[in-house]
Amino acid sequence: MEMKRVFLKLSGEALAGPKKTGFDEETVRAVAKQVKISVDAGVQVGIVIGGGNFWRGRTGNEIDRTKADQIGMLATVMNCIYVSEIFRTEGMMTQILTPFECGTMTKVFSKDRANKYFEKGMVVFFAGGIGHPYFSTDTTITLRAVEMEADCILLAKAIDGVYDSDPKTNPNAKKYDKISIQEVIDKQLAVVDLTASIMCMEQKMPMAVFSLNEENGIANAMQGKINGTIVTAE
Numbered sequence: 141m142e143m144k145r146v147f148l149k150l151s152g153e154a155l156a157g158p159k160k161t162g163f164d165e166e167t168v169r170a171v172a173k174q175v176k177i178s179v180d181a182g183v184q185v186g187i188v189i190g191g192g193n194f195w196r197g198r199t200g201n202e203i204d205r206t207k208a209d210q211i212g213m214l215a216t217v218m219n220c221i222y223v224s225e226i227f228r229t230e231g232m233m234t235q236i237l238t239p240f241e242c243g244t245m246t247k248v249f250s251k252d253r254a255n256k257y258f259e260k261g262m263v264v265f266f267a268g269g270i271g272h273p274y275f276s277t278d279t280t281i282t283l284r285a286v287e288m289e290a291d292c293i294l295l296a297k298a299i300d301g302v303y304d305s306d307p308k309t310n311p312n313a314k315k316y317d318k319i320s321i322q323e324v325i326d327k328q329l330a331v332v333d334l335t336a337s338i339m340c341m342e343q344k345m346p347m348a349v350f351s352l353n354e355e356n357g358i359a360n361a362m363q364g365k366i367n368g369t370i371v372t373a374e
Contacts, residue, residue: 145184145258146362147285148175148294149277152219154352156193163193163222171223171296171358172230175263178362179232184258185362186288187265188281189223191215209273216277217242220267233262239271254288278332279339286343293340293347294361295331300351301369302331318370321347331371344373 150171157164175185194215195208217238224234235257237249246267247253257264266284269275285293299307300315302324307313321341324331331337331349340347350357350368360367 143183143291143362143364145186145288145290146178146292146294147186147188147281147288147290148296148358148362149281150187150189150223150296151298151352152190152193152215154296154298155189155219155223161193163219165226168223168226169230171352172227172232174356174359175227175362176230176232177359179261179263181363182261183362184261185263186254186258186284186290187220187223187263188277188284189216189219189265189267190277191219194218206273209269209275213269213271216269217246217267220265221245224263224265227263233260234265235262236265236267238266238268240268242268251287254284258288275335276333278336282332282336282339282343282345286339286345290345293345294358295347295349296352296358296361297349298352299349300354300367301349302329302371304329316369318372320372320374322374324371340371340373346373347371 155168156162157167179185191212195212220236224236227234236246238246239249254264269280270283281293302316302319303313305313325337348361348366348370350361350366
């Protein structure tokens with residue numbers, strides 16, 4: 141699987157490392173070093189980061205869902221600013237795009253602007269979700285990957301692939317090497333949420349799921365070596 145433009149989804153919780161909240165610099169720096177290998181080889185990299193290390197807004201009904209989701213959007217902006225700076229200290233050029241104005245901290249997203257940054261060899265962070273409530277960062281990365289004509293979505297997760305049941309509760313859970321997005325939807329395997337899954341199916345956007353904790357997992361995935369599960373778009 142040759143990839144010239146890839147979109148990488150990072151879990152906010154995973155970036156928090158063992159602390160489970162905030163940032164773990166060592167974890168983020170390890171990610172940056174792996175991404176740099178592909179950037180140096182000419183691969184264009186877009187990144188979306190979840191906000192779970194700061195905010196899990198869907199666990200209760202204590203505040204309005206729209207407001208909860210807005211807090212989550214801002215959590216992703218904070219994550220992208222931090223991770224972007226770590227990437228810069230590792231020798232990469234970066235830019236952060238958001239679907240709404242954030243003063244001078246980010247630029248407003250447009251396809252032309254993102255393409256300009258990619259052509260300059262920058263790692264582009266897509267922060268702030270899609271700017272509307274009820275849409276997850278799964279949907280964000282799918283929409284942006286489709287819009288920006290990426291070759292593949294890479295999902296770096298706490299788990300090392302897609303299983304037929306939860307391996308935490310079922311020791312006999314079977315891991316798939318390859319599975320279609322249609323089968324993921326039919327079996328409700330929750331690789332990404334349903335909105336994102338249907339968009340991947342309709343727009344024929346393949347995904348790869350692998351472990352963030354695997355040594356050189358991101359570097360390998362960006363070079364097409366998936367030691368996890370490939371989710372085909374058929």
